Amino acid sequence: MGDNLNNAGKQDDIRINVNESWELRDWCIKLGVTPERLREAVKAVGPLVRDVKAYLAR
DSSP, X not given: OOOOGGGOOOOOSSBOOXXXXXXXXXXXXXXXXXXXXXXXXXXXXXXXXXXXXXXXXX
């Protein structure tokens, strides 16, 4: 089942879900990247924030 946006809690600080538009937008702002760049990073290294940050720092 998908996320219930009416019952949105705190964003997951460990994983990035690029399939949720609001989460994609928030992570792009937080990391200072475009949605395309964030999707590329998640595809390359997976959804863990620490891995995505390391990939983007290269």
